[in-house]
Structures are given as C-alpha cells and as structure tokens.
Amino acid sequence: MSLELVLFFVLAAMAIGGAVSLILQRHPIHSALSLIVVMVALAGLYLLLGAEFIAAVQIIVYAGAIMVLFVFVIMLLNAGVEARTNVSRMARYVGLPLGFFLTVELAYWIAGGAGRQAPVSAGPTPTRELARMLFREFVFPFELTSILILIAILGAVVLAKKET
Amino acid sequence: MPSRYIPILIYAILAAAFPAVTLIIFKFIRPDSTSAGAKLKPYECGIPPESDARGRYSVRFYIVAILFVIFDVETIFLFPWAVQFNALGLYGLVTMFVFLGILIIGYIWLYKKGALEWV
Amino acid sequence: MFAPIEDLYRLAPELVLCTFGILVMLAEPFVPRKRSGLVAFLALLGAGAALAATRLSWAHPGTAFYGLVRVDDFSIFLHFVVGAVAVLVILGSRDYLEREGLHRGEFYALVLFATAGMGVMVSAQELVTAFIGLEISSISSYILASFRRNVPKSNESAMKYFLLGSFATSFFLYGVALVYGATGTTLLSRMDSASGNPTLLRLGLGMIFIGLAFKVASAPFQLWTPDVYEGAPTPVTALLSSGPKAAAFALLLRIFDTVFAASQLWVWAIWVSAALTMFAGNLAALVQSNVKRMLAYSSIAHAGYILVAFAARNEIGTAAVLFYLVAYALMKLGAFTMVTHLGGEGERRLEINDYAGLGSQQPAAAAFLTLYLFSLLGLPVTAGFLGKFYIFNAALKSHLVWLAVLLAINTVISAYYYLRVIVVMYMREPQKEWAATPIPRAVGLVLVLTAAGTLYLGLFPNYLMEFATQSAVLPR
Numbered sequence: 001m002s003l004e005l006v007l008f009f010v011l012a013a014m015a016i017g018g019a020v021s022l023i024l025q026r027h028p029i030h031s032a033l034s035l036i037v038v039m040v041a042l043a044g045l046y047l048l049l050g051a052e053f054i055a056a057v058q059i060i061v062y063a064g065a066i067m068v069l070f071v072f073v074i075m076l077l078n079a080g081v082e083a084r085t086n087v088s089r090m091a092r093y094v095g096l097p098l099g100f101f102l103t104v105e106l107a108y109w110i111a112g113g114a115g116r117q118a119p120v121s122a123g124p125t126p127t128r129e130l131a132r133m134l135f136r137e138f139v140f141p142f143e144l145t146s147i148l149i150l151i152a153i154l155g156a157v158v159l160a161k162k163e164t
Numbered sequence: 165m166p167s168r169y170i171p172i173l174i175y176a177i178l179a180a181a182f183p184a185v186t187l188i189i190f191k192f193i194r195p196d197s198t199s200a201g202a203k204l205k206p207y208e209c210g211i212p213p214e215s216d217a218r219g220r221y222s223v224r225f226y227i228v229a230i231l232f233v234i235f236d237v238e239t240i241f242l243f244p245w246a247v248q249f250n251a252l253g254l255y256g257l258v259t260m261f262v263f264l265g266i267l268i269i270g271y272i273w274l275y276k277k278g279a280l281e282w283v
Numbered sequence: 284m285f286a287p288i289e290d291l292y293r294l295a296p297e298l299v300l301c302t303f304g305i306l307v308m309l310a311e312p313f314v315p316r317k318r319s320g321l322v323a324f325l326a327l328l329g330a331g332a333a334l335a336a337t338r339l340s341w342a343h344p345g346t347a348f349y350g351l352v353r354v355d356d357f358s359i360f361l362h363f364v365v366g367a368v369a370v371l372v373i374l375g376s377r378d379y380l381e382r383e384g385l386h387r388g389e390f391y392a393l394v395l396f397a398t399a400g401m402g403v404m405v406s407a408q409e410l411v412t413a414f415i416g417l418e419i420s421s422i423s424s425y426i427l428a429s430f431r432r433n434v435p436k437s438n439e440s441a442m443k444y445f446l447l448g449s450f451a452t453s454f455f456l457y458g459v460a461l462v463y464g465a466t467g468t469t470l471l472s473r474m475d476s477a478s479g480n481p482t483l484l485r486l487g488l489g490m491i492f493i494g495l496a497f498k499v500a501s502a503p504f505q506l507w508t509p510d511v512y513e514g515a516p517t518p519v520t521a522l523l524s525s526g527p528k529a530a531a532f533a534l535l536l537r538i539f540d541t542v543f544a545a546s547q548l549w550v551w552a553i554w555v556s557a558a559l560t561m562f563a564g565n566l567a568a569l570v571q572s573n574v575k576r577m578l579a580y581s582s583i584a585h586a587g588y589i590l591v592a593f594a595a596r597n598e599i600g601t602a603a604v605l606f607y608l609v610a611y612a613l614m615k616l617g618a619f620t621m622v623t624h625l626g627g628e629g630e631r632r633l634e635i636n637d638y639a640g641l642g643s644q645q646p647a648a649a650a651f652l653t654l655y656l657f658s659l660l661g662l663p664v665t666a667g668f669l670g671k672f673y674i675f676n677a678a679l680k681s682h683l684v685w686l687a688v689l690l691a692i693n694t695v696i697s698a699y700y701y702l703r704v705i706v707v708m709y710m711r712e713p714q715k716e717w718a719a720t721p722i723p724r725a726v727g728l729v730l731v732l733t734a735a736g737t738l739y740l741g742l743f744p745n746y747l748m749e750f751a752t753q754s755a756v757l758p759r
Contacts, residue, residue, distance in 0.1 A: 076226055131252075135255070139348065140412060149270070153267075153273075155425070156231060
C-alpha cells in the first residue's frame, strides 16, 4: 500500500468515526467537537486529491468560522445534555433501512462507473487554475455571490436584531 | 499527494501528540488532590456557589458571530484573486472591487442600522 | 476580458433588480419612519423597471458571460412572469405591513433580490449559475417567511422551511457535483457531447430533480408546504406560491429539455410524482378548516397538474406548463391577496367558517374570491379552465391517458373544497361580527389586475398561448 492509500483510509476512518460520534454524543459541545474532526479529516481528503484551495477553505471557514458559530449558539442557548426520546418509530423502522438502502445504491452506482469519469482539465497548479476559472468563465456567478452574501447579512440582522 | 505536505503532516501529528503525552506524564507524577472534596468546588469568596458558571449569552453577540462568518466567507474569495493578481491585472481589480463594493454597501447598511453597537 | 456591452443588456433585468434592491436596502435606515411610503414606492419602481428591462433584453437574444446565461423567448417569458409577480406582491403587501406593524424596507429589498434570483434561474444555462440563483431566491424566501418574528407559529414554520429547504438545496448541489463528475462540464449544452459516465449522469439528474421537486412542492416532498404557507405573512405566501414555483419549474424544463440524456430519464418518476402530488394535495385539502392551509394544499395539487404537462416531455407540454404558470400565478396571487385583506389585524379571520355571510356583507370581496376559486377549480371562461385544457391536450398527445384520467378525477375532488368556501360565503349566516374594512387602493388594484387577467386569459388565450408555444422551443 502506498502512503496515499494509507492516509486515505486513516482520514476516511476519522471522517466516518467523527460523523457517527457527532450523532451519538449526548452533549451538544461534544457533538460540535466531533464535527471539527469530520471537517479536518475532509480537509485532509481534499489535500490528497490535490485541491489545496478547497482544503484551506475547509479549515478556515468550516473548522474555523462556522464551528465558532456553532459553539456560540450552544453557549447562547445554554444547551445541556440531550434528553433521549423514542417518539419517532418512523425514523427507526423506515428511515434507517431507507438510509442504508440509499448508501448501498449510491456505492453500487458510483463503483459501477469507477474509472470512467470525464477528464477534467487542470492548470499549472490547481489554485491558479481555479482563480482563472473564477475570474473568467465564472465571473458572473462570482459577482452574484456577493448579492447572496448581502442577503445573508440582511437576514442575520433582520431576524436577530432587537427592534428599536 | 505532493510530498511537500509531509512536514505539515508531521507537524499535525506532533501537535496532536503533545497534549496527550503531557497529560499522561502528569497523570503519573502529580499528587492526588481529588481526595479532598472541597478542592473540586469552584471558588466563590468562600461561599458555596449558587448557580452554574456557564451563563447564557445575550443574543446580541450572535449577530456579531454570524457577521464574522459572513465576512470570513467573503475573505476566502480574496485568496484566488491574490494568487492570480498579476495575470488578471486591471480586469481582476475591477471585478474584485465590484464584489467588495456590494459588500461594503452591506457594511454601511449594518453601521447605519446600529447592528454593530454593543450596548 | 471585460464583458461586451451586449452581455449587460442580456442581464438587464437582474442588474436593475439588484440595483434597486440595494437602493431600497440603503434607503431604509436613511428615510424617516413617517416617509416609509417612499421606500415602498422605490421598490415598486424597481420591479416595474425590471419589466421594462426585460423588454430591452428581449432585443438582444443570445448567450452571455461565456454561455452561462441565455436570453431566449423561454427566459423572457418567465422573466415577465416573475417580474409581474414582484410588482403585484409589492403592491399588495404595503397595507398589510403597515397593518401588522412590520413595515420595513428590507421586506421589499428581499422581494427584489428573490426576483433577481428567479431571473437567474430561468435564464441559466449552467448548473453553478442556476444554483446561485436558486440560493438567492431560497434564502430571501426563508427570511421573508420569518418576517412575523413575534408570532411563535410563524417562527416554527419558518424554521421548518429553512431546514427542509436547505436539505433540498443540498440534494440539488450533490446532483450538480455528480453530473460534473460524469460529464466534466456544468454547461447544459455540452453535457450530451461529453464522453462521460451515463450512470453517474443519471444519478446526478435524479438528485437535481429531487431538489427542485421540493421547491415546487410536489409529492413526496410536499410536507413542508401547508405549515409554511400558513405561518408565513400572507403576502409572502402569495409570493412563495407563484414566483419561486414558476422559476423552479422553468429550471426543471431547461435542464430536462436541453440535456438530451435527461429527456429520456426518470419519466416514470415524474409520472408517479405527478399522480401522487395531485392526490396528496386534493385529498388533504378536503378536510382543512383554515383557508390558508386549504389554499396551500390546493397549491400542491396544482403543482401536480403542472407536472402532468411536464411528464408529456414535448413542446406542447412545455407550452402548457408556461401557460398554466401564468394562469396559476394570477389566481393564487389574487386569492392570497384577498385572504390577506380579509384576515384583518393579526391575521385572525382565517377559518373558512369566518367567511360566512361575506356574500351579503362585502359583496365585492366575495365576488373576487369566487372568481379566483372558480379559476382554481377550472371552470370555463377563467384562465384555470384553459390551463387545464392545454395540460389535458398535452397529456393525451403523449399518450399519457391514465395521467389525464387522474387529472380529471382530481378536478372533480377539488370541486368539493372550492365550492364549500363559496357556499359558506353566500349561504351561511355569520356566527360572529367582523368589522368590514374597506379595501385599500393598492390592494384593490392587485385584485382588479389579477381578476382581469384571469378573465382575459379565460376568454382570449390566443396571444399568450402563441407566446408560450414560441417560447417552448428550447435550443438543444
């Protein structure tokens, strides 16, 4: 096994383990910390694929900013240990098998098409190529993103600010 | 995977190992203080504490936190621009300034709305 | 390097909408409270200007910005629809916002931004652009739906809308990622020629369908609709039921008609979804006592009717979808505007039984509502009738006989709950005294315009149908 393959399995195990722990933990803070593990493992996976910029974004935005927000909300609500309820039979007897079925199906389809992905052009370095694409071909969605961010600012203030 | 990331990998492993190793060593060499029950209580001028130390935050801080996330996302777009700054030239500058200009309008609006005031 | 000026002409409606959205947003903290009418007027001006800009961009057909967006008859048709919806919603919401003490410039700014997002959706030729448009329109709608911050029920419904909506958007995005993995491009026009992986493409398109099926509230992704439509401020409900639905259907049509591989895929899934949606909407509507909920279920049922035309997968079907979207937007906007007005302060008069005696006390209001309900049911001389007729025609042309039969059965079922409201209005004695407030001028204008449109399309459908037929030809 090459180093890359070993790293892939380590990171994949970290990501899946973190995700399972995220669901099973009973204290919200522990769940949030598990989520950080998932984020960091994903960043490592992106790096393995050569997507350096996305890996950096994953750390800066997700593991950094968004996790800060999550921890903030947990502190804001002063959320304690979650009380387990068993109300949703639907989730257990229908949701779980369906989720399992979907996973198997996706794995089957993706494995069936493995190695036949369309070739994607790559530039000198992925980040340079990405920048070129972002500011040339995709300049319109890029500028639109600023409107999207503007709406997010608007929404945050409209929904959370106290009326004066 | 480019081999130039191996130092970072070693660094990450060292960073993770440091607190773990420290905690394990201290577990063995420190004196056991848990036997005296009062030592585990939080100190509040000698009086038994009345409430949980983890109090609630005001929702005001939430706006600050979410604005931090939003402007953080905005910053992300500066990185690819910086990487290609020379190649993009004036065109890149104008494109980026349109993007930032729209967000500065959002900032002005926030300021006028008083969303950034603390008290 | 810099985009040629024609590209800006082609994007004129979006540019106008975003500019006015920003202006309205900035005007809000600067304009004193007493002059708040000014902000509303600016927003109305913006929406009107967007319609004019659509006319301008019509003169410059073609693709813009490296083929990401395309101006053709299809996109122009839908730009007119979403622009007109914005005008009517802004007109109809001013008095409501004043009445409920919610009047803030951000409301109008969000309506304008949402419309810009829908505009991008209907002209997008590329999936990332379409996604950003979808996000702009969805996030604006989430915020608009939660505008009644002091009403717990409204908060709950907005939360549901946000969570489920984000979940659906992530399905769309996952689909886009799979399609890109399969074909190496996100440009719709290049997908067929790309030597790709058909299995992944198929999976991706299925995910995209699920994401958009949520936005148009088709079964089995319709569960959020009644709660959200009930909890949102009624003018927002009017917007949600008309604009975003039209834009999401447009995007579905664009994707499934442009990508040849897609046109043959998932036909059975669309068939099943159409049948399920019609029954889910109509059967649940039978037992509703709240008018907003009843109209929400009726809105689900109508999504089912439109899916029948969509399932036809030919140009007659596409034209029928376009015609129906216009007819549907008119009658739903009218009905919800009427419900807004009748609801009174705090939206309290919402039960069907509260409408008892409306026929004698407020004959004009009752007459308008009756017209919209007749059109929703699909009685002759209304737009709803011809819309259903065209759908029927398209289904039969594509040999979807069973789907056409189900459509007919559902129309009969729906007669019960539409007619019940009319019976209550005209034949029951009121149990409670309701203050009859006069209809404000702006609301009256919306009612007259939508009613006139409903009747006009019911009597003289040819002009619009010709335009729809011409727009239904999508370039491969």
